Amino acid sequence: MPFASLAKTADQPVGCGTLQDSWHLAGLLRSLACGAMLLLAAAGCSPNPAVEFTPRTSTTLLAPNARQAVEHTLLTHFGTPDNLVVWDRLNVIDFGGAKATVESLDAKASSSAKAVMVVTFGNQSDVVKNLRVGAPVRWISGAREGFQGDRVTAFDAATRQVSIALEGKAGSAPAEESQEESSSSSKPAGEIAAGDALVIDDGGLLAQGRVVYQRNCMHCHGSTGDGKGPTAKYMQPPPRDYRDGIFKFTSTQASERVTRDDLMRILDDGIPGTYMPSFLLMDPTEKKAVIEYVRWLSIRGEMEKRITDDLGDFSTKDLKAEYAQGEAAYQAALNKGEKAEPPAPITPAVDALQKDFAEFFETDYQGVVEDTADFLVSAWERAETPESVITPAKARVPDDAASRERGRLLYLSDKTKCYTCHGAQGRGDGPANFEYWKMPSGDGNYPRPGLHDLWGNLLPARDLTRGIYRGGRRPVDLYRRLYAGIKGTPMPAFGGVTLTDDEIWDLVNFVLSVEFTANGTSLSDAESSIKKLPATDKAQVQETKIEKTSSADPATPAS
Numbered sequence: 001m002p003f004a005s006l007a008k009t010a011d012q013p014v015g016c017g018t019l020q021d022s023w024h025l026a027g028l029l030r031s032l033a034c035g036a037m038l039l040l041a042a043a044g045c046s047p048n049p050a051v052e053f054t055p056r057t058s059t060t061l062l063a064p065n066a067r068q069a070v071e072h073t074l075l076t077h078f079g080t081p082d083n084l085v086v087w088d089r090l091n092v093i094d095f096g097g098a099k100a101t102v103e104s105l106d107a108k109a110s111s112s113a114k115a116v117m118v119v120t121f122g123n124q125s126d127v128v129k130n131l132r133v134g135a136p137v138r139w140i141s142g143a144r145e146g147f148q149g150d151r152v153t154a155f156d157a158a159t160r161q162v163s164i165a166l167e168g169k170a171g172s173a174p175a176e177e178s179q180e181e182s183s184s185s186s187k188p189a190g191e192i193a194a195g196d197a198l199v200i201d202d203g204g205l206l207a208q209g210r211v212v213y214q215r216n217c218m219h220c221h222g223s224t225g226d227g228k229g230p231t232a233k234y235m236q237p238p239p240r241d242y243r244d245g246i247f248k249f250t251s252t253q254a255s256e257r258v259t260r261d262d263l264m265r266i267l268d269d270g271i272p273g274t275y276m277p278s279f280l281l282m283d284p285t286e287k288k289a290v291i292e293y294v295r296w297l298s299i300r301g302e303m304e305k306r307i308t309d310d311l312g313d314f315s316t317k318d319l320k321a322e323y324a325q326g327e328a329a330y331q332a333a334l335n336k337g338e339k340a341e342p343p344a345p346i347t348p349a350v351d352a353l354q355k356d357f358a359e360f361f362e363t364d365y366q367g368v369v370e371d372t373a374d375f376l377v378s379a380w381e382r383a384e385t386p387e388s389v390i391t392p393a394k395a396r397v398p399d400d401a402a403s404r405e406r407g408r409l410l411y412l413s414d415k416t417k418c419y420t421c422h423g424a425q426g427r428g429d430g431p432a433n434f435e436y437w438k439m440p441s442g443d444g445n446y447p448r449p450g451l452h453d454l455w456g457n458l459l460p461a462r463d464l465t466r467g468i469y470r471g472g473r474r475p476v477d478l479y480r481r482l483y484a485g486i487k488g489t490p491m492p493a494f495g496g497v498t499l500t501d502d503e504i505w506d507l508v509n510f511v512l513s514v515e516f517t518a519n520g521t522s523l524s525d526a527e528s529s530i531k532k533l534p535a536t537d538k539a540q541v542q543e544t545k546i547e548k549t550s551s552a553d554p555a556t557p558a559s
Contacts, residue, residue: 051081058308063353066314086203092380096205135201142196209293225297243301249471254484257383394501407510426464426514454488467515
């Protein structure tokens, strides 16, 4: 159900009327301030543009009625940035709110427009303590179950007495229902009875997260979480696109989603080597709220992606591409003075797609939505289980010269092929960075040489000599990168099959030592370095001895 904005300040224009208080410098700065004031006076203080969710390109390419169905599904279950929706199906999201039960109704103080009652709360003590006037109310049972729009007008924490304005309408009414029809569905306070269950401040945490996100995150990550905020075009690497449900730096297995703890660590530490700053000093409640909002945005984006993927048969992408090619050929012929026929319009083909989708909608579309929701809830729920988190089966091996040498030989071996991306000296200059790689879409190679991430961004291999690790530099962080790879990138997973736990720890010890090595490492050093080891360590190293470089195959990017 929709609920209103938590903070009006989220929608207020920024910087209007306060410029004169910000300038205290003399000379040139004062002149610049005056000039800025004149510009503001001439242009006026216009409000910020409306915040909207942007559809995916794949959604816009669907047949018109298919696109309308997808957009209606997203609007119904997620709402808009200014009118968010609590969808009970998404029980993996903490929307916020305090569950309560009506203990008694004050019939004398109540009316057709107001209900005054004593309620019994559950265990949400923090929510109860901070319960605010204007908080939305959702009825879970009783005569008003499913109603939208009721709000708290007063609350006495000592007596647990709540006054609620009965402004709600039946939530099951479709959007196209007339005002007359919906207004007749209102029910008076007299039908509220002891035992009725309700949620007060339903969606309050998500609403707070939206406010925090719009103030701190939206300018980079965009209102939809697509990584296309107004400042994103100036950033390299680009901000994260949440909509695929893929986050690079997680503690989970390769196929699992990000955890709340992962997102909290990113908020606290930032991502070194990028524009993602640390929000360590942010209020803990705000961090909790914005994490839920980011998770919610990610689920919304993945919901849209998976539905549009399932509706690929109703896409106009190929039709429009074929028409564009025909139109280009037609114009080229005319420019040469040749006779040519213009390409046939695609309207009949689009109409045929719409007819096919109309049949699909009646029989199968709702099943696609429900199956997608079930899949996503299961995936995000599973990510929070201990089984999804990578926990080393063995403790870290001693970080000594023997371990680092074993790790170095693994790094330089064809068992891992780390050197093909990160280079023989760990400087991120391996041959894979200068090759043309195929795009995942199958549409040929990338136009530029080098490694790319899932979103098509150029992704140079990490320069290990700098000692900057975006996913964290704790030994366990590097262990997890090596064990499960880095999601959405060419960095592969070595855990479970390719490398043992001890071998992964040897690699971790070596990688962490690279930044302290003056001259790095070359392939030719591998043989001579074995001779420097004690006899007891030499036998262990021989098992991971590097093969001759002539047999190396740098075509497959590795760590």
